[in-house]
Amino acid sequence: MALSRRDFLKASAAAAALAAATGGRLGATDVHAAEGGIRWGKAPCRFCGTGCGVLVGVKDGRIVATKGDPAAPVNKGLNCIKGYFLSKVLYGKDRLTKPLIRKGNKMVEASWDEAMDLIASKFRESIAKHGPDSVAMFGSGQWTVFEGYAAAKLFKAGIGTNNIEPNARFCMASAVTGFMTTFNSDEPMGCYDDLDLGDTYFLWGANMAECHPVLFSRLIDNRLKNPKVKIIDFGTRFTRTSQMADKYIRFNPQTDLALLNAIAHIIVRDRLYDENFIRKHVVFKKGKTNIGYGLEDKFKFADDPKPMTFDEYREFLKPYTPEYVSKLSGVPAKTIEEVARLYADKSRKVNSLWTMGFNQHVRGTWVNNLVYNVHLLTGKICKPGENPMSLTGQPSACGTAREVGTFTHRLPADMVVMNEEHRKKAAEIWGVPAEKIPAKPTYHATEMFRALDRGDIKVLWVQVTNPFQSAPNLSRYRKGARKGGDRFIIVSDIYPTRSTELADVVLPSASWVEKEGFFGNAERRGQQWFKMVEPPGEARNDLWQTMELARRLGHGNLFPYKYVEKEMFEEYRKFTLGQGKDLAPYEAYTKARGLRWPVVNGKETLWRYTEGYDPYVKAGEGVKFYKNKPNDYKAVIWARPYEPAAEAPDRQYPFWLCTGRVLEQWHTGTMTGRVPELKRAYGGAVCEIHPEDAKRLKVKHGDKVRVTSRRGSIVLTADLRGRGKAEKGNVFVAFFDENKMINELCIDAYCPISGEPDYKKCAVKLEKA
Amino acid sequence: MKKMLSLAILCMALALPLMALADEEEVPSAKEISEAEGVPPVMPHAAPPLKNGSEEAACLACHEEGKNGAPQSPHAERRACTQCHVQGEIKEKHKKKGKR
Numbered sequence: 020m021a022l023s024r025r026d027f028l029k030a031s032a033a034a035a036a037l038a039a040a041t042g043g044r045l046g047a048t049d050v051h052a053a054e055g056g057i058r059w060g061k062a063p064c065r066f067c068g069t070g071c072g073v074l075v076g077v078k079d080g081r082i083v084a085t086k087g088d089p090a091a092p093v094n095k096g097l098n099c100i101k102g103y104f105l106s107k108v109l110y111g112k113d114r115l116t117k118p119l120i121r122k123g124n125k126m127v128e129a130s131w132d133e134a135m136d137l138i139a140s141k142f143r144e145s146i147a148k149h150g151p152d153s154v155a156m157f158g159s160g161q162w163t164v165f166e167g168y169a170a171a172k173l174f175k176a177g178i179g180t181n182n183i184e185p186n187a188r189f190c191m192a193s194a195v196t197g198f199m200t201t202f203n204s205d206e207p208m209g210c211y212d213d214l215d216l217g218d219t220y221f222l223w224g225a226n227m228a229e230c231h232p233v234l235f236s237r238l239i240d241n242r243l244k245n246p247k248v249k250i251i252d253f254g255t256r257f258t259r260t261s262q263m264a265d266k267y268i269r270f271n272p273q274t275d276l277a278l279l280n281a282i283a284h285i286i287v288r289d290r291l292y293d294e295n296f297i298r299k300h301v302v303f304k305k306g307k308t309n310i311g312y313g314l315e316d317k318f319k320f321a322d323d324p325k326p327m328t329f330d331e332y333r334e335f336l337k338p339y340t341p342e343y344v345s346k347l348s349g350v351p352a353k354t355i356e357e358v359a360r361l362y363a364d365k366s367r368k369v370n371s372l373w374t375m376g377f378n379q380h381v382r383g384t385w386v387n388n389l390v391y392n393v394h395l396l397t398g399k400i401c402k403p404g405e406n407p408m409s410l411t412g413q414p415s416a417c418g419t420a421r422e423v424g425t426f427t428h429r430l431p432a433d434m435v436v437m438n439e440e441h442r443k444k445a446a447e448i449w450g451v452p453a454e455k456i457p458a459k460p461t462y463h464a465t466e467m468f469r470a471l472d473r474g475d476i477k478v479l480w481v482q483v484t485n486p487f488q489s490a491p492n493l494s495r496y497r498k499g500a501r502k503g504g505d506r507f508i509i510v511s512d513i514y515p516t517r518s519t520e521l522a523d524v525v526l527p528s529a530s531w532v533e534k535e536g537f538f539g540n541a542e543r544r545g546q547q548w549f550k551m552v553e554p555p556g557e558a559r560n561d562l563w564q565t566m567e568l569a570r571r572l573g574h575g576n577l578f579p580y581k582y583v584e585k586e587m588f589e590e591y592r593k594f595t596l597g598q599g600k601d602l603a604p605y606e607a608y609t610k611a612r613g614l615r616w617p618v619v620n621g622k623e624t625l626w627r628y629t630e631g632y633d634p635y636v637k638a639g640e641g642v643k644f645y646k647n648k649p650n651d652y653k654a655v656i657w658a659r660p661y662e663p664a665a666e667a668p669d670r671q672y673p674f675w676l677c678t679g680r681v682l683e684q685w686h687t688g689t690m691t692g693r694v695p696e697l698k699r700a701y702g703g704a705v706c707e708i709h710p711e712d713a714k715r716l717k718v719k720h721g722d723k724v725r726v727t728s729r730r731g732s733i734v735l736t737a738d739l740r741g742r743g744k745a746e747k748g749n750v751f752v753a754f755f756d757e758n759k760m761i762n763e764l765c766i767d768a769y770c771p772i773s774g775e776p777d778y779k780k781c782a783v784k785l786e787k788a
Numbered sequence: 789m790k791k792m793l794s795l796a797i798l799c800m801a802l803a804l805p806l807m808a809l810a811d812e813e814e815v816p817s818a819k820e821i822s823e824a825e826g827v828p829p830v831m832p833h834a835a836p837p838l839k840n841g842s843e844e845a846a847c848l849a850c851h852e853e854g855k856n857g858a859p860q861s862p863h864a865e866r867r868a869c870t871q872c873h874v875q876g877e878i879k880e881k882h883k884k885k886g887k888r
Contacts, residue, residue: 099871103827232871700874
């Protein structure tokens with residue numbers, strides 16, 4: 020079939036103009052082909068944890084175009100609207116291009132030398148006066164692997180403090196503790212192929228249509244091809260996802276815990292479980308109950324796991340009858356029965372998908388455990404097309420924050436500072452004495468900002484994130500940051516933000532393809548890219564910034580590399596080999612459109628713990644949870660009860676407040692807010708209210724309404740017919756808007772096991788403003 | 789926009805031949821591709837009221853076949869329309885249609 024060049028171009032123009040990602044030769048084979056002065060390179064998208072592949076077109080040192088990479092298995096050429104505007108996110112008018120130092124109320128331009136000298140002197144002073152635990156780094160799931168690795172190494176092996184945390188603590192820490200407590204190894208067994216291969220999808224607290232659009236379109240594609248496919252959306256708010264789902268099941272906030280136990284109750288009661296799978300692969304445990312909410316400073320919690328029998332577990336489930344849970348959750352008992360049967364239906368390939376509704380939850384670890392329970396009871400796990408899958412919101416929350424281990428308690432490859440063997444191994448690879456790495460974790464993110472407020476932390480360096488907009492109970496921590504004394508705050512970013520405005524030094528950073536990078540997405544896929552353009556002005560890579568501080572503090576020996584990224588990666592890779600977390604040599608990632616670990620003998624792993632897919636599982640073993648040595652290589656079913664939220668509506672504050680994202684704006688909007696088309700499409704945060712509640716308050720669509728919690732108060736425009744529809748007694752506000760910081764209202768209660776705050780539930784009142 | 793429309797129809801007609809492109813020797817220039825691979829057009833009208841509770845049904849009511857002067861979608865098999873096509877400036881002539 021012949022096609023002239025002209026025809027192709029016309030067709031391509033039309034197709035693209037109407038958002039078709041057609042995909043041509045270019046990109047499929049030779050991504051670095053240069054033609055017409057434009058050079059194309061591959062990179063993962065800068066935004067969410069999906070990890071879409073994009074092709075980046077560069078001309079005269081500037082990104083002139085981006086498009087979905089047809090050769091990328093994640094997105095197969097498709098992007099969401101944020102991805103289509105990637106070429107614009109780096110070119111906002113107010114890009115930071117010079118270091119700035121605070122002189123009174125003014126930020127004054129300075130040289131890199133001056134800025135780094137000042138930072139190094141503040142670090143030295145504070146460490147000498149108050150010890151290494153008085154300095155801290157707050158990083159990000161948007162850190163490249165190199166940036167996170169360098170920061171962790173400098174703080175843990177150089178400065179000698181565990182004061183390092185990522186914003187990922189606000190985002191998926193509960194997913195990590197869920198994985199660790201159930202499987203003793205972080206990250207999913209399944210992968211995105213399950214979105215194409217399954218036929219039954221339960222979404223829990225995940226507005227995939229807006230927050231993981233490309234993955235959602237894979238689900239929708241699957242349904243279009245296979246009429247058996249059912250998508251069931253459990254939510255506390257009717258979203259675009261609910262709209263496209265086959266069934267929307269509304270439940271009262273926090274009762275997901277009870278619902279999952281009711282589903283397990285029915286499965287056990289009616290013997291719908293997979294007895295063989297349970298006998299071979301599962302143990303039962305219980306932990307502490309009434310575990311608190313972390314509202315007090317220096318709150319501490321340690322679980323006390325106890326083994327139990329299947330019969331004891333059956334007893335534990337007894338109270339969670341469909342009738343009881345129906346009263347609690349507002350879901351009809353009949354629906355709960357139906358859902359349990361769907362989960363257990365042997366002719367169905369069942370998947371559960373979740374995001375922040377589960378993770379940002381005062382019982383986040385528990386609710387993660389509970390969804391695994393259902394999959395373990397039914398044996399619907401570790402099989403192509405049948406898996407529980409935790410989705411992530413940042414491009415390298417998995418690759419950097421979790422795998423490199425940039426949390427206070429973690430080391431690379433699932434190791435922890437509390438374990439002597441782990442410290443020894445890390446110290447050996449890092450070339451430092453084992454005593455150098457402190458054995459005690461210090462502060463998780465919320466506690467870190469509390470410590471800054473109290474004055475226990477003096478010097479804080481923030482990279483690639485915007486905590487003074489994104490932390491919960493924000494007013495306290497914003498005030499704390501500017502309390503003076505010995506406090507000194509450094510913020511590295513690419514634009515002025517609500518965090519740079521509180522800084523003593525602002526450092527202009529390079530972003531995305533202005534540097535060489537490596538991200539790891541939600542399906543264990545590591546993706547590398549090369550630097551394609553120079554950063555503007557004097558902006559520099561965060562990796563360089565960290566190593567420069569190291570050099571000035573006398574820790575330059577930690578970074579003895581020539582080709583920094585490659586050599587650092589090969590060093591980091593040593594942690595992963597033989598651990599079931601094996602990464603490929605750096606070179607392999609420069610060519611591939613990502614590889615899913617463990618990568619053994621050049622082969623990636625689609626399904627972990629599964630014979631025939633995972634090289635760590637021997638022939639005849641079928642499924643083996645080989646990372647869970649303490650539990651005899653079995654996964655744990657946890658008896659975790661329903662416990663109420665930290666703050667529930669009452670007479671004074673009668674509404675639930677839930678916060679989250681919208682399609683067009685990402686996180687705190689610092690990048691997407693600079694793209695006029697995205698700003699126009701969704702420019703400011705609004706307050707979604709149920710029409711009946713609004714009527715009672717005499718509020719009409721478009722009226723101003725004051726939203727007040729015990730912690731803060733803001734005025735927003737009421738939205739009664741937006742894309743998301745609040746349920747009665749609930750309101751929803753997106754958190755991206757830097758002029759309407761809803762997080763001032765959020766409570767800083769967190770899951771005692773994961774330390775992740777609950778941004779989805781607190782009590783507010785509404786008044787017509 | 790009219791030109792785009794005719795191109796869109798052409799594109800539909802060429803949907804099959806496009807698949808065969810991988811075997812073609814000719815490679816379009818990067819400039820041409822960058823022009824071609826622009827961002828998806830925004831909605832110049834308010835999002836229509838849902839049809840049968842579904843956004844896709846509402847969009848595709850016109851855009852599937854190009855009814856009422858709407859541009860025909862070259863990829864009607866993609867049902868999550870708003871993941872790419874976001875609200876743009878509402879043109880005067882569209883103001884009466886749909887509601888926000």
